[in-house]
Amino acid sequence: MDLVELVRKAGVVGAGGAGFPTHVKLNAEAEYLIINAAECEPLLQTDQFLMRERPAELIGGILLASAQIKAEKAVIAVKGKYGREIAALRDTIARMDAPVEIFELQNFYPAGDEQMTVYEVTGRSVPPGGIPLNVGCVVSNVATMINVFEATQDIPVTEKYVSVLGDVNEPRVIKVPVGTSFEECLAAAGGVSIPKFCIIRGGPMMGGMVHEHELADMYITKTDGALIVIPADHYLVERADETEIQMLNRARACISCGYCTDQCPRYLIGHPLHPHKMMQAVKYAKEIDESLSEALLCCACGVCEMYACPMGISPRQVNLYIAGKLREKGIRYQHDGSEVIARENREMRKVPPHRLISRLDLGSYDHQPLKEFRDVAIDKVTVSLWQHIGAPSEAAVKVGDAVVRGQVIGNIPEGKLGSTIHASIDGQVVAVNESQVVIARGHA
Ligand code: SF4
Ligand code: SF4
Incomplete structure (x- = not known):
């Protein structure tokens, strides 16, 4: 099976943005494969964690993707200030004798906007209204490349690494099944440390704002990477609430x-x-x-x-x-x-x-020291059938079905752009509708 098909079957989508299906992105030829490792939104730490902890899978995914699109150059664009991460990457590149370059970006926002990254690395401006492919580039990111590598090991996308930061008792990076509730993510970070709060889903510049009363219906998707807890009366909440x-x-x-x-x-x-x-x-x-x-x-x-x-x-x-x-x-x-x-x-x-x-009045959260990483076990997940750009997936299971982690529970509608969805824990399907599948452990 070729890489594009493996990636499609594994349900890989752009992990750091809107969730563009990666099998479509890799079905192209380009001079450059550029990995956006800038993590340029303030406070975020997930990609830095992955570069330090999983560099072999990252470089492995880059080599596969680069060969697939027949790239002449594979480049990781990472901020020069990420010294430990660059050291881990250089060491792995040397060990694997991998033809992958490191491009050290200046420390600015938004270095990780894909058109900025393309310009910094190649000196080419993507035409207005165009995409990086118009100037010979395919741009992907750190977590996506790790998922591409795992797709070739028959591991579909069922887990996410998420930074839980801000006003929590134990800021840390956690790994959770896709479909984990935000409430469980907060608990895994020691719980919220202030009485009234909101959550920034993603980065403070481009992320969404989740209010406390909305929490019960919020679940991790393939595109989540950070939850930042801030006071409910913070300036950013006021801005987000503007009608x-x-x-x-x-x-x-x-x-x-x-x-x-x-x-x-x-x-x-x-x-x-x-x-x-x-x-x-x-x-x-x-x-x-x-x-x-x-x-x-x-x-x-x-x-x-x-x-x-x-x-x-x-x-x-x-x-x-x-x-x-x-x-x-x-x-x-x-x-x-x-x-x-x-x-x-x-x-x-x-x-x-x-x-x-x-x-942004976020100085008190800058460079938050992280507690130890936690791989969190979850008993119930609510998996969205629409975690990506394109058409929602069609449920492939019904209530009462026993499922195992990695089993397909949502298929791409025939002829449409979309992504395959998998069970993220072993268990039994306890609810299905056109937008989500709920799985509870202990029934399989
Ligand atoms: S949000 Fe403002 S600064 Fe950013 S691209 Fe749009 S107009 Fe330009
Ligand atoms: S005052 Fe008007 S022109 Fe000046 S920065 Fe604000 S929006 Fe732009």
Whole structure:
């Protein structure tokens, strides 16, 4: 069986982002395979843990993927400041005599945005509205490559490494079955240490906000990598809770200073994205049509609103609002084919993470010392059938079925983009609907 089929069968999806099915990504040819190991969102530590603890599987996956796409170069793009991780990788590369290069990234946000990573490694700007393959690159990440390696050992994706950080008693990296409740993840980190809290699912810049009352229905998926507990009255919660009306009203406070555009990473690699113009469009109730299609180029990194804007308003949300309206109208961005050249002042405008952390009021969590790693056993999982980009998977089991870990419980619908889903523990199926399968241990 070839690698693409093995990866499809193992249900591998992009582990650090939206969950694009990896078997589709690997079904291409490219000059570069670039592994995004920047872990550029503030506070996160999961990829660093994996680079230290599982470098052989990581390099193994890179070699397989690189051969599959016929890459001339396989490059791990990792921040130069990750000394221990780079040492572990170099040692493993030497031991395996692997043709894999290390590219040391500067310490800036968002070094891990895939278009930034491509630019840093190759000096090529992905065309506006394009993908890295347009400039000869396939980009993947650390956990995904480990999953690719495991796919060849007949191990499907049933577990996740997750950093549980912030206001918990024992911040640590844990390994849990896919479908583990957030509540059990918090318990594995010694429990929450403050009375009223929210959880950032992912990184503080691009992650989602989960309120305490929503916790009971939250379960780990293949794309989760971090849970960060913060106080319920934190500034980031306030920002996340802003309604669309409030966001649009506050856009009127825009003073057209243009700082959001000056700092926008996509603008700086040469894309025609000008968030300050989007603010003007909303402020003056301009019709949302093709003339605003550049809003579709926004990657939602948040630099404009969390770092650049002196007025504390939300150009990212305005961009996303306009992009949503454009998609409703079926409008796409059309690149005119002109050469894309990075702006001259790009280097000066890179955002230093320590300043970002300070603006986000997260300084007290920076460089949290971790307690020992914990591999957590779970008795009940709720496995989503839609953990990826594409169509939801179709349940392949029914209530009462006995299942073993690694057994297929969800199939990709015929002819659709999607991902295979597997049981993450041994047990019995106790509930199934079109969106999830619940498995309880002790019944198999
Ligand atoms: S969120 Fe803001 S800074 Fe980031 S790409 Fe979008 S417009 Fe640019
Ligand atoms: S930085 Fe803020 S105030 Fe300045 S143009 Fe952008 S949204 Fe308006």
